[in-house]
Amino acid sequence: MTYLPKLGMGALLLITPALTLTPAFADGAARADGHAPIGVMGDHRHKAGEWMLSWRQMDMSMQGNLQGTRSIPDAQVLQLPNQHGSPAQLRVVPQSMDMKMTMLGAMYAPNDDLTFLAMAMQHETSMRLNTYGAMSQALLGSFTSQSEGLGDTTLGALLAGGDIAQGALAGTWHYGVALSIPTGSIKQTGRVLTPMNQHISGKRLPYPMQLGSGTYDIKPSLTFNSAAHGAWRYGGQISGVARLEDNSQGYRLGDKALVQGWVSRRLASFVSASARLDASYQDRLRGTDSAITLPVPTAQTNFTGGELAHLSVGFNVVGQHGIWAGHRLALEWTSAIHQKANGVQMEHQDTLTLGYQKAW
Numbered sequence: 001m002t003y004l005p006k007l008g009m010g011a012l013l014l015i016t017p018a019l020t021l022t023p024a025f026a027d028g029a030a031r032a033d034g035h036a037p038i039g040v041m042g043d044h045r046h047k048a049g050e051w052m053l054s055w056r057q058m059d060m061s062m063q064g065n066l067q068g069t070r071s072i073p074d075a076q077v078l079q080l081p082n083q084h085g086s087p088a089q090l091r092v093v094p095q096s097m098d099m100k101m102t103m104l105g106a107m108y109a110p111n112d113d114l115t116f117l118a119m120a121m122q123h124e125t126s127m128r129l130n131t132y133g134a135m136s137q138a139l140l141g142s143f144t145s146q147s148e149g150l151g152d153t154t155l156g157a158l159l160a161g162g163d164i165a166q167g168a169l170a171g172t173w174h175y176g177v178a179l180s181i182p183t184g185s186i187k188q189t190g191r192v193l194t195p196m197n198q199h200i201s202g203k204r205l206p207y208p209m210q211l212g213s214g215t216y217d218i219k220p221s222l223t224f225n226s227a228a229h230g231a232w233r234y235g236g237q238i239s240g241v242a243r244l245e246d247n248s249q250g251y252r253l254g255d256k257a258l259v260q261g262w263v264s265r266r267l268a269s270f271v272s273a274s275a276r277l278d279a280s281y282q283d284r285l286r287g288t289d290s291a292i293t294l295p296v297p298t299a300q301t302n303f304t305g306g307e308l309a310h311l312s313v314g315f316n317v318v319g320q321h322g323i324w325a326g327h328r329l330a331l332e333w334t335s336a337i338h339q340k341a342n343g344v345q346m347e348h349q350d351t352l353t354l355g356y357q358k359a360w
């Protein structure tokens with residue numbers, strides 16, 4: 001382990017002068033604000049020959065139901081028609097949902113203009129639901145469904161775009177293109193309480209409980225990172241997800257577009273604080289999985305997609321000396337500030353993201 005401090009210091013000395021000229025190559029700088037907030041993917045490139053490994057843990061919570069932008073109680077959900085026909089109206093209502101995602105990422109730059117990236121995901125999702133009687137509105141009971149396993153895998157590349165040398169817009173931009181490979185299961189099953197008051201095992205779980213899209217998806221992006229303006233930096237990214245096909249179960253999730261911007265302030269060389277605003281739009285799901293038939297909003301194919309916006313605050317910390325040099329830790333707390341659901345969907349609450357990154 002004795003070589004680590006020397007290596008870290010050496011890398012710093014070598015890379016720091018280059019960085020003042022090329023702010024896109026964030027890592028060697030060991031400036032906390034050299035990376036975007038941890039919730040942003042594909043935000044930075046690397047210098048030729050550099051590797052980076054990263055680990056992210058996201059914990060997202062949802063509570064209650066929205067119709068459009070309005071919170072609605074269970075009694076109102078029970079008035080809605082069930083697309084699966086029997087019973088005629090919805091009888092199962094989600095109460096809360098917790099989604100945990102662990103992401104492992106790797107980056108490698110064969111040259112200064114190109115950085116490859118790969119990311120694997122693990123999901124752990126649980127949802128608490130109430131079931132009401134088929135003929136009455138009487139609460140029969142509650143149950144929890146869970147799914148856990150590998151999610152989809154992303155492989156991609158970030159390509160140098162250009163530099164703006166001076167002024168308020170000084171900085172660099174890059175393109176990203178990635179392919180999402182459907183390694184996540186779309187056949188997760190669980191035990192459910194039906195409106196006939198029966199517990200049934202092995203029932204295919206609704207769409208939000210599945211672990212992947214089931215489709216190959218293209219994920220393009222365009223990212224800008226400003227140069228340092230004193231202690232301040234800012235950046236922005238436009239990104240999207242386009243599904244290339246229907247999956248093996250006969251549907252595709254909606255395409256998605258996301259725009260976000262962030263500002264960060266360096267508090268010391270090793271720590272920066274950030275604020276980030278993001279807004280996204282997702283299309284409705286198309287097609288149907290004929291095995292997903294519970295009379296629950298999350299099994300209605302029209303109750304998918306819509307608008308979502310978040311405000312996030314975060315911190316980046318990067319070790320400066322000795323064995324800590326170059327180790328990054330980041331935390332971001334994200335809160336939903338706007339949600340307009342198609343039909344009735346669960347209401348997004350907070351997400352906490354913790355990340356660790358190390359480049360060499």
Ligand SMILES: [Cu+2]
Binds near residue numbers: 044045052107
């Ligand atoms: Cu990296």
